[in-house]
Amino acid sequence: MPRPRSLTPDQLASAALAVIDRDGLIGLSMRAVAKELGMSTMGIYRYVRDREELEQLVVELVLNAVDAEPPxxxxxxxERIEIMARRLRDAVGAHPAVVPLTLVHRHRSAGAMRWSETVLALLTEAGVEGERRVVALRALLAYVVGAIQQEHLGPLSGEGTVAITELPAAEFPYMTETARCARNVSADREFFDGLALVLRGLDV
Structure with missing residues (x-):
């Protein structure tokens, strides 16, 4: 007789997320999650088929934390779409190492579908429909997810900005000048000013 299941999907995902938060995506493995849960590696396979299914559970856990209720x-x-973007940024930004997984598994995530459904409703209310609405949603997703990646996984602030300011100014005049200005731009300002540019392009 098979042993009864004792872990919920959320418990398994929480353990995997703890591994990712601590060790990054490179540290995620069935063995690492099993150790986090205090069980054997083979025991994990009673709950998930493989790492891909485990990743899906992690993405669902993170994206389920996004408030998808219409503002x-x-x-x-x-302003209402900005609120939705802020909610997504806050939820995913709390676990930045998960960002690459959201790109791969978002189409299977109920949390991502609920967020997108609300944004699509807001776009429709604004008069953005048909193919233009397709492009609008994908542009917003690309901006928000890309901005989260840039903020947490490849920021140009700090050492990155300093390195650019030290490039030969004669060869890279605009890069060096822009890097000097970037020292005064906060992560919040960069995100929301950039989002405003995208939204202005959707004006109807």
Whole structure:
């Protein structure tokens, strides 16, 4: 008789997420998660078929934390979409090493579908429909996910900015000047000013 299951999907995903938060994606393995849970590596396979299924559970756990309820209807549509972008940034930014997994598994995530459904409804209210709405949603997702990656996984602030300012100014005049200006741009300002540029392009 098979042993009864004792772990919920969320418990398994939480253990995997703890490994990722501590050791990065490179540290994620069935053995590492089993150790986190205090069980044998083979025991993990009673719950998931392989690492891919484990990754899906992690993405679902992170994206389920995103509040997908429509923001208050009294605000302009751009402000309401900004709220949705902030919610996604906050939830995923709390576990930045998971960002690459969200790109791979978002289409199977109910949390991602709920967020997208709300954003699509807001775009529709604003008069963005049909193929233009397709492009609008994908542009917003590309911006938000890309901005999270840049902020957490490959930031140009700190040492990166300093290195660019030290490039030969005669060869890279605009890069060096822009890097000097970047020292005064916070992560929040970069994210929301960039988002405003994208949303202005959707004006109807």
């Amino acid at each position: 208050a209807s009294g605000a302009p549509w751009r």
